[in-house]
Amino acid sequence: xxxxxxxxSAGDSGCVSRDVISDEAWAVIGPLFPTAxxxxxxxxxxxxxxxxxxxxxxxxxxxxxxxxxxxxxNTIYKNFNRWSELGVWAKVLEKTQAFAQQSGDLDWVASIDxxxxxxxxxx
Numbered sequence: 246x247x248x249x250x251x252x253x254s255a256g257d258s259g260c261v262s263r264d265v266i267s268d269e270a271w272a273v274i275g276p277l278f279p280t281a282x283x284x285x286x287x288x289x290x291x292x293x294x295x296x297x298x299x300x301x302x303x304x305x306x307x308x309x310x311x312x313x314x315x316x317x318x319n320t321i322y323k324n325f326n327r328w329s330e331l332g333v334w335a336k337v338l339e340k341t342q343a344f345a346q347q348s349g350d351l352d353w354v355a356s357i358d359x360x361x362x363x364x365x366x367x368x
Contacts, residue, residue: 299320
């Protein structure tokens with residue numbers, strides 16, 4: 246069965262949201278995200294940060310436009326960068342690909358773009 250990363254849900258305002266990570270998906274990828282240090286301010290919930298990051302990339306909006314319901318945009322941005330530097334996002338990709346491959350839901354297709362293929366020049 247395909248790993249359903251996001252659920253469609255109705256928020257408090259009754260608006261439909263596609264930002265919520267399904268419990269099934271979080272059970273697979275959640276353990277890959279490191280816990281925050283125990284010193285300083287209380288950390289944002291890791292799942293909320295991942296959902297905010299997904300919202301940001303899905304919409305193409307700047308980090309500053311991440312809705313307040315996710316928390317402070319700068320904190321979300323810093324977590325995203327820290328996890329990028331630690332290779333967490335690459336591990337998430339590997340894990341979801343392996344999950345999809347194992348369940349038979351992954352088809353590998355080669356895409357060749359003309360901008361990367363050398364062409365014989367006449368002349």
